[in-house]
Amino acid sequence: MPRLSMEQLSVEWAALNQKFPAQVRQFVLEFCCEHSLDLAQHFYSEMLQDPAASLFLSHDQVHSRLQGSMQRWIAGLFAASDDEALQRLIAEQKKIGEVHARIDVPVHLVLRGARCLKDRFVELLDQAGTQAEGQRLAAARLLSDTIDLAMEIMSHAYSVSHDRNSRTEEAYRLFAMTQNIASEKERQRAALLDWENQLMFDQAVGLQAAQLPRIHASEFGLWFRHKGIHAFEGTAEATTIMEIMEQVDDTLLPLFDEQPEQKVQRLRELRDRVKVIRFSLDHLFEQNNALEAGRDVLTRLLNRKFLSVVLTKQVSYARDKGTPFAVLAVDIDHFKTINDSHGHEAGDRVLQQFATLLINSSRAGDYLFRLGGEEFLMLLVDTGADGARRAAEKLRQNVAREVFRLPQEQSLNVTVSIGVAGFDGHPDYQQLMRRADEALYQAKHSGRNRVVVAQ
Template sequence: MKKLTKYYYGNLFTPETNALLAIMLPILTPAMPHYVHTFYSELMDDESTARFLSNELVEHRLTTELAKWLAQTFAPKTAEEMVESLRFQQRIGEVHARVEIPMSLVNSAMTIIKEEMFKTMVSSDLTDREKVRSVVLINRILDGAVSLINDSYLRGKVQNERSTLEYRGASSAHELALEIERVKTSLYNWMTRKMVCYFSGEEIFTNSVYANDFGLWIKHKFPLICSKPERYEKVINCLDRADILRERLNERKTGEEGRKEMSDFTETLNEVIWLLTDEADSSLAKESKQDALTHLLERRFLNPILQQETKLAIQSGSSYAIIMADIDNFKQVNDQYGHQVGDQVLSTVSKTIKEKIRLTDYAFRYGGEEVLILTPELDLQGAADMAERIRRSVEQQHIQLGNEQGINITVSFGIAVFQGHPDFLHLINAADEKLYEAKSAGRNCIRY
């Protein structure tokens, strides 16, 4: 085993290899833009990988990041710099796990870059012995780096899968049943309005089923809580069929043909209602997944949900927003009135947030007094309007304390909207920066 450790990435940077890298770098560095260009040109020509790189913003950023990665990976390193380099490679793997870039893509990248680097060194003015040593070292360094990236990637993927399963398996049966009832009511009312419009000769609604509250909920939330993938597929198939029938009904078919279309339309939507009822009935024995104090979702469920929303946004060309909400002067409340009052404030604000967000939105307890709200298919103005409704509602509340005293509280908000970058951590950081701006601007306000 001791003999194998010399091949580990962390043990590659000896005084001897550092000296060789110092000779290699002046040769490799001018060619690094070429390596990056060749890499992306090859991948963009491949249909299986181009979908990960089609966004211009991502492509530009990844081009810069790959160049930086090459420069950092092949730089000579001291023992202290080696520790940071190990962490650097592990962070790359964590990003790949969040973005869900297949490791086959990373491995292909290494093959392309290796070949180009080998060509550079072979055509250089180094001695034959130095060329051989350089090619061997390039191979060892890239293999070692990919090994670290793969290991970190797999750990991240396993953690995300575990969180997804926990989220699905730890649902509150009572709350899930209530939410499904709300969805069913929304669907039934929409279907009834359709029928009334059709038979009365009024204008038929032209919006897709997915543009309504029940459709958005099924698209964004149902896949995460549905206990059986085949049930989810049946629901989606029914909604897709209902959408086709809805378009046919807009053609104003009359007589027997029209009645047949309407019968098929209502029967298809009734099947969706039945499938949702079946899901509610099958989840009655499950436990709660909420934070005990705030009844918001726990932060550990954030990654798989954001991963899904990012994937949906990229595939459909839609967007979503993140709203970061933070209770103003919360530490002062705890210091002056005690943690029991602090808990009461947290509970009150959380309840207000849950009342003001839509059926399709998620609210997470992100930190001590910080809440993250995820709003699928909502633009910047829509997210700002939602934040303002919450801000105004909290500001107007007077929290009564046990000693007949009362306090008023406020909340600050930072908002960011998905712009195409597949790593959702960038969006969280952007919303967090806007929250900091709101705090700096005097609190009790919104920045986006």
């Protein structure tokens, strides 16, 4: 569907409602409220028969929470009475679509669920038999059209979010393979030079234009089209490189046959274009691009950019392999006081030394993030809640013993509060993050310098 604004979607939803008399809309609202439990139970009984759906719906918390949410959602589709309420309703559909994308629920399952709801609604209407046939038909059409519109909005939000997640995941895959940005830069410069040298050689030995190597098919071209373009998405340099690659393959190389007397001039043009590619590539690697943006500049830990990718992968792996993992939400106590009393340079020193301590407290497979300010997150792989609690307590003690060195030979001691949450099988990683954040909140508001494990 097109990228309609909230106002446009409100107009479309209002226009749909206006197609039906007020008494029909009121009847559908009351009927859905009356039978919301039946509809929700039917939805789950039908969906759980699908092996793919059971992966997402069999978890106890999902079942208990979403059954109530489904009841509210069904009735809520027909309860909006003004434009503001419609906008809230539309925002809810977008949020649902984004959640589906985050936990990777297949779209066909969502559409199947909608079909099951519509079928059950018609069955209940027929069983009730209190409405005339025309009224039952109008009620069925209103419900069907409304659910279809909700599905369109969800699907669009799903698509946008899924595409964004896919680009981030690809950038992370590239990032994970290229921890040394300088070496990746040199590797791609060398690949570009190899293509250029091969082209010059093939042209010198008299190959026809059609036989000359295309930059799109070169090692550099493959890397840039399938990885680099996503990592550097949105930059002017990336657009320039793609445009030049198209010009070289589609326009410049064919001219070597058509205008042989201008071969030297064509070679100069080719060399100039390659220089622009090389310059643009250098600039991409030097600026704060998508690769380097994966790390916090100050601490060199991962930042939020790849948090969703890492957690999504870990949830998928844990559910597939049956292995545990846990997250530690870590916050340096009274960090603002450090900045206020000793200055921001001292605060930066504390953050850097603390990051080093985190690295020394982690294993090779663990992940370390700086989420912003004095907030950090540790993801401990192959570790249950009890092991994570012990690791958190050891970290807390190590921090308390550490002497943090400040400028002008000053020093101080700091403490941390830690919230621990073990993965419990829920497919949405944000639920795990919320539990860790709530535990951290309890730790900070019950005296700080302590570890709290989420229940």
